[in-house]
Amino acid sequence: MTTSSTPPNAVTSTAPTLEDPSVYLNDPNRKLLEIDTETRQGPVLFRWLTLAMEYLIGAILAALIVAVSSNVVGRSVFNHSLPWVDELARMLFIWLVFIGAAAAFARYEHIAVDALVRRLPLRVAHMLYFLQHLIITGLMLVMMWGGYQVLTRSSGRSAIMGVPLNLVSLSLVLCVIFIAAVSLWRMWVSVDVIRQPHRQPTDLPGER
Template identity: 80%
Template structure:
């Protein structure tokens, strides 16, 4: 018996992508500025970093555009524009990394952890953030050494080189602080999982 024309052309429903993006086990560790979840200091710093990223991005585009226009139309390049663009790019990368860590937007493979019970998932989250904190401690120490030894200045704009290295130190301090807070939350869940249900 032939199928009716309506049932043969019924489109398959599109699956909701939040099923793959949202991890219910991770909700307690997220810093959400819209729903006011997470420590207020981290929420404000995250918003501040995101606005700063926007300002740096506009300044970076303006700097590079000025140099392109100068070369193309006036046959004259602006030597300070390249140097400024490099400095802005360094700051953009490190502030962006810190803001992305705060929002849980770094690439991660969470196929296993999202299928685990809450307590086991938070044991893995605790170990993950313990490793991150250790790595950030090493980077803070290395960044401090770089800051202490960088006494030079940039060639054209005469900006202290330590100012460029400061972006790394501020980034890793923020990431380490957020990781410590997430370890504390995970410890609370591991000890008392019934409270978080």
């Protein structure tokens, strides 16, 4: 008679299984609307602009770090700081915010609650995506008009460096133009999906 080596009251330990985080990060319903530079998904112009903005963001961030650090070292070590550095940092930060907002919009990296839309059928989800980007486009047009008014009426220069203030406001206009253009493209894709409900997420409209 053979006996088992495992005691009858022993508790078998099982390692917890971790759920794949891509389940929450990737939405198959919006796959057609994404701009991916690695897989060449989306219009080529938007892909190149997104890459250019990301490189510009890196350059601005590096310049910000160098500028702010130089003044920190100057104050603490040499008891002297450059007055124009603070002004430069403010202008660079404004460009960083707006260019970063445009790049994040292209990458679908803005905060969003998609618990409902990812559970809807593809056609119904794109109806909501169309409404969403219609609202975004309208808001961008309002901001575009406001930015244009600021550009045309602002003729001053910064106090220390003498940089035209129009150059600072230009970041807002470029940001909203890009977001509006991407929104219009996504609306067109959503309309195409609504008209063809059996379209698969991999059937991208000839944008490669």
